[in-house]
Amino acid sequence: MQIPFHSSxxxxxxxxxxxxxxxxxSRELTAGATEILADITPDGLDEHPKAKHELLQSxxxxxxxxxxxxxxxxxxxxxxxxxVVAAAERRGLGVMCAGSHPFTRWDSQQISPKxxxxxxxxxxxxxxxxxxxxxxxxxxxxxxPEKAIPIVNALSxxxxxxxxxxxxxxxxxGCDTGLASSRxxxxxxxxxGGLPHQLADWAEFEEYMETLIRAGAxxxxxxxxxxxxxxxxxxxxxxxxxxGLPTLDEIGAVAALAQCLVEQFDTQLDRGYTLPAPTEWVxxxxxxxxxxxxxxxxxxxxxxxxxxxxxxxxxxLVEELMPVARRLGCEAELADVTRVLAVGASYQRQRAVAAxxxxxxxxxxxxxxxxxxxxxxxxxxxxx
Numbered sequence: 001m002q003i004p005f006h007s008s009x010x011x012x013x014x015x016x017x018x019x020x021x022x023x024x025x026s027r028e029l030t031a032g033a034t035e036i037l038a039d040i041t042p043d044g045l046d047e048h049p050k051a052k053h054e055l056l057q058s059x060x061x062x063x064x065x066x067x068x069x070x071x072x073x074x075x076x077x078x079x080x081x082x083x084v085v086a087a088a089e090r091r092g093l094g095v096m097c098a099g100s101h102p103f104t105r106w107d108s109q110q111i112s113p114k115x116x117x118x119x120x121x122x123x124x125x126x127x128x129x130x131x132x133x134x135x136x137x138x139x140x141x142x143x144x145p146e147k148a149i150p151i152v153n154a155l156s157x158x159x160x161x162x163x164x165x166x167x168x169x170x171x172x173x174g175c176d177t178g179l180a181s182s183r184x185x186x187x188x189x190x191x192x193g194g195l196p197h198q199l200a201d202w203a204e205f206e207e208y209m210e211t212l213i214r215a216g217a218x219x220x221x222x223x224x225x226x227x228x229x230x231x232x233x234x235x236x237x238x239x240x241x242x243x244g245l246p247t248l249d250e251i252g253a254v255a256a257l258a259q260c261l262v263e264q265f266d267t268q269l270d271r272g273y274t275l276p277a278p279t280e281w282v283x284x285x286x287x288x289x290x291x292x293x294x295x296x297x298x299x300x301x302x303x304x305x306x307x308x309x310x311x312x313x314x315x316x317l318v319e320e321l322m323p324v325a326r327r328l329g330c331e332a333e334l335a336d337v338t339r340v341l342a343v344g345a346s347y348q349r350q351r352a353v354a355a356x357x358x359x360x361x362x363x364x365x366x367x368x369x370x371x372x373x374x375x376x377x378x379x380x381x382x383x384x
Contacts, residue, residue: 001210003221005148005202008141008235011263011328013067015255016137017077018244019084020101021058022094027365029104029132031057032093033112039087050080055117055131057110060084066141070256070330074248081248096368098346099134099169099183099243102354102361106132106173127190133183134244136166138255139236140262145202148230151237151265154275155228156196156283158261159241160290160299161317164310165337166242166254167294168346171361176354180294180347183243184287187225192218195284196226198277205230227287237262246346246368249336249376256333260321263328279303295345311341336376344380346371352380 023030033053037060041048052061062084064076085095109132111117121128142148167180179185188194192212199205212218221232227241239258245251265275282300289297290310298307318337325334343349349371350364357363371377 001206001213003145003202003206003209003232005145005230005232006235007143009066009068010141010143010266011259012141012236013070013073013255013259014064014139014234014236015067015073015077015251016061016063016139017081017097017251018054018059018061018134018136019081020096020098020134020244021060021088022096022365022369024092024094024369027103027362029056029058029101029109030093031110032088032091033057033060035091036060036084036087036093039090040083048080050076051084053112053114053117055112055120055128057112058104059112059134069328070252070259070333073255074252074333077251078248094369096365096372097134097136097168097244097246098350098368099167099181100172100186101132102171102350102364103174104132106130124190130186130189133169133186135183135187135240136242136245136251136254138239138242138258139231139234140239140259141234141236142262142266143235145205145230145232147266147269148237149199149201149205150269150275150277151262152196152228152230153198153277154265155237155239155258155261156198157276157278158257158317159195159227159283160286160297160310161314162239162241162254162257163243163287163290164293164295164297165257165314165340165345166245166250167290168243168245168350170347170351171354171364174361176351179291180345181243181291184241184291190225192223193225194227195280195287196228198280243346246371247376250340250346252330252333253336253340256325256328256330257317257321257337259328259330260324260334264321264324294347295341314341339376343377349377349380 062080067073169183231238286299297310325331
């Protein structure tokens with residue numbers, strides 16, 4: 001089975017952002033996507049070019065076009081976000097983002113009226129119905145399928161870094177899960193979700209996809225929901241591990257980190273280097289540690305079991321990638337990674353708000369609505 005890879009401009013960028021629709025009185029997730037999308041879709045079009053349905057009626061996904069820089073991608077998202085927010089406000093709704101809603105129950109939600117979602121729920125049942133989770137996906141363009149698989153393998157080493165930075169789902173159905181990212185464990189319930197398989201090259205990827213399709217495990221490559229995967233239609237490597245992020249500042253930070261890493265790997269391949277393919281047990285262990293402890297995780301940094309704080313590893317990575325960021329024009333956005341380290345990831349900020357309110361989660365929703373409007377706070381709620 002041949003899978004055409006539609007080559008992209010090197011290190012081009014695309015971002016997908018899944019937004020939550022909120023009733024400002026109850027602070028619950030609430031349906032409204034169909035009406036909002038109908039409101040903002042230009043006349044003569046069947047759907048908005050940059051705002052889409054997701055599985056739940058309480059979710060709208062906004063997407064960029066093909067961008068050159070992180071700043072361009074942020075501006076693209078901001079324009080569509082403004083349309084969605086204005087249409088939501090006309091209906092008395094708010095807009096926010098986090099990997100999970102702090103207390104809305106998944107079984108209270110309406111499924112979007114699209115055939116593909118009905119088919120997904122029919123096939124996956126409870127696994128699909130409970131997908132009341134929200135993420136950010138970053139696509140980075142690569143020019144050939146021969147580069148895509150080595151870059152996916154190498155990028156998987158940094159999944160705990162991205163997950164720790166973006167973790168924003170400490171609460172599930174009103175309970176503190178004790179995890180930084182409960183979204184990750186919910187999504188791992190899907191048969192093709194989770195860590196990518198370590199494949200040798202594009203031919204092995206094609207063979208694996210053909211086997212899955214022949215076995216009836218999937219109908220198309222799009223149903224392989226790995227944490228990082230090649231996207232043949234777009235000609236990209238797609239990073240899918242990140243929780244939903246409350247602010248454009250944080251989206252810019254993770255997008256810059258992704259773009260710089262892919263560009264560095266691309267350059268190393270051009271120079272004849274063999275990119276690292278991390279050991280599976282290390283990937284699995286490090287992902288779990290990021291899920292559980294977020295920025296306080298200590299991750300395994302070699303096959304002998306040496307550990308180091310992920311916070312320290314992220315800081316070193318930013319320093320290492322800064323020359324790449326200067327070439328790509330995303331130096332300011334990459335520097336925002338250190339702002340997140342200073343103020344705390346969203347899961348930490350949410351817990352601080354809840355603690356200050358004696359466990360009340362309504363103020364957590366209010367804080368997420370405020371961050372969507374105002375951006376990354378200057379200081380953590382726990383830090384005066």
